[in-house]
Amino acid sequence: MKAAIHHLKSQRSLPLLVFILNVALCATALAHGDLHEQIDALTLQILKGPENAGLYLKRAELFRIHEDWPAAAADYDRAAILAPALPGIEFGRARMLFASGHAGDAEIILAQFLKRNPRHAEGYAVHGRIEMKLGNPLAAADDFAKTLEYSARPDPEIYLERAHALAAAGIGEHGAKAVEVLREGMKLLGNLPTLGLYAIELEAAQKRFDSAITLLDELSSSAQRQEHWLERRGDLLSQAGRRDEAGKSYQAASDAAARLPERIRTTKAMMELQLRLNKKVNESQPAAN
Secondary structure: OHHHHHHHHOOOOOOHHHHHHHHHHHHHHHHHHHHHHHHHHHHHHHHHOOOOHHHHHHHHHHHHHOOOHHHHHHHHHHHHHHOOOOOOHHHHHHHHHHHOOOHHHHHHHHHHHHHHOOOOHHHHHHHHHHHHHOOOHHHHHHHHHHHHHHOOOOOHHHHHHHHHHHHHOOHHHHHHHHHHHHHHHHHHHOOOHHHHHHHHHHHHHOOOHHHHHHHHHHHHOOOOOOHHHHHHHHHHHHHOOOHHHHHHHHHHHHHHHHOOOHHHHOOHHHHHHHHHHHHHHHHOOOOOO
């Protein structure tokens, strides 16, 4: 580690891009090196205790993370021979099969695992992702619901995945439920933009523009920067056919951007935003008679 840091410090005279690439490459090498070191350490332990199924399972998990599928499969097999009832073998094998592109085989193993472990939150999450891959979004939504039910600390990502699954099953039929799921997550975890923005997208897709705008206003109320929120509000109003209100929102966004410090206003992204807003303001003007 010290040698890597010294190497990075010595690169300060290089052009910025080269320096950044060196940092990235060193970080990647260190991460893989750490994984290889863990695998090597477990291999030494296995040589000393070749009948220890737990060691094979630990190494199988490292091989799975490293995407060395044959090595992982061999270690799961060895662990299963030594201790068939050892917790984690089936779950790890299912995750390995799914990650390596064998979703059907993974589903069979994981379904059996969940029958014996009916409250395994992470197991349902993985099973839900497999169902999505297999084209069964409603089954996936049910799995994600069980993940949330059995999780000690619900993950916002699971709310998103459940909502995506419901939307994939048909926005017309399940869109309202998808929004309800996201609202439940926001009520429990706070007004997270990741959840709120997808809820807004779903509301707009169902042409429920008033609900979408209300939710956007809730999300943006505490934001320090308003220009992007106001642009999105204008987009929703424009989609709803309320051009005059949309134009006012675009103008408010432009004014908010113009009040930013010069160092921010003159960035490429902000200049592009102003050009885009100016165009939208003009497009929102009443047509000349």
